Amino acid sequence: xxxxxxxxxxxxxxxxxxxxxxxxxxxxxxxxxxxxxxxxxxxxxxxxxxxxxxxxxxxxxxxxxxxxxxxxxxxxxxxxxxxxxxxxxxxxxxxxxxxxxxxxxxxxxxxxxxxxxxxxxxxxxxxxxxxxxxxxx
Numbered sequence: 552x553x554x555x556x557x558x559x560x561x562x563x564x565x566x567x568x569x570x571x572x573x574x575x576x577x578x579x580x581x582x583x584x585x586x587x588x589x590x591x592x593x594x595x596x597x598x599x600x601x602x603x604x605x606x607x608x609x610x611x612x613x614x615x616x617x618x619x620x621x622x623x624x625x626x627x628x629x630x631x632x633x634x635x636x637x638x639x640x641x642x643x644x645x646x647x648x649x650x651x652x653x654x655x656x657x658x659x660x661x662x663x664x665x666x667x668x669x670x671x672x673x674x675x676x677x678x679x680x681x682x683x684x685x686x687x688x
Contacts, residue, residue: 582647
């Protein structure tokens with residue numbers, strides 16, 4: 552019995568090292584927001600002109616934070632390896648677009664290797680999109 556308990560404890564410890572930890576999720580959100588704010592300011596240009604600089608910054612920051620939270624909710628629908636590949640690089644400061652491109656390449660490879668079907672990907676993506684939209688509303 553001792554050996555089974557030890558084996559289970561070791562497996563749990565090994566599995567937990569691959570999952571994004573709470574501190575990584577916080578770093579992910581922080582880096583996501585920092586990278587998203589300039590893009591939002593650019594896209595919302597004329598809309599922000601009506602606000603003071605401080606109000607515009609707060610407005611964009613609030614939107615970016617909400618988008619980061621919603622992104623994590625959407626990512627949670629994907630298999631763990633895609634979650635980790637999405638979250639950990641951004642948590643470590645990698646560009647969101649580069650991380651997304653890497654995950655997309657991983658998914659393409661997995662489809663080619665038969666590890667993921669196009670139908671499963673479609674279902675996962677639709678569910679993630681629904682969760683993201685519901686979160687933003």
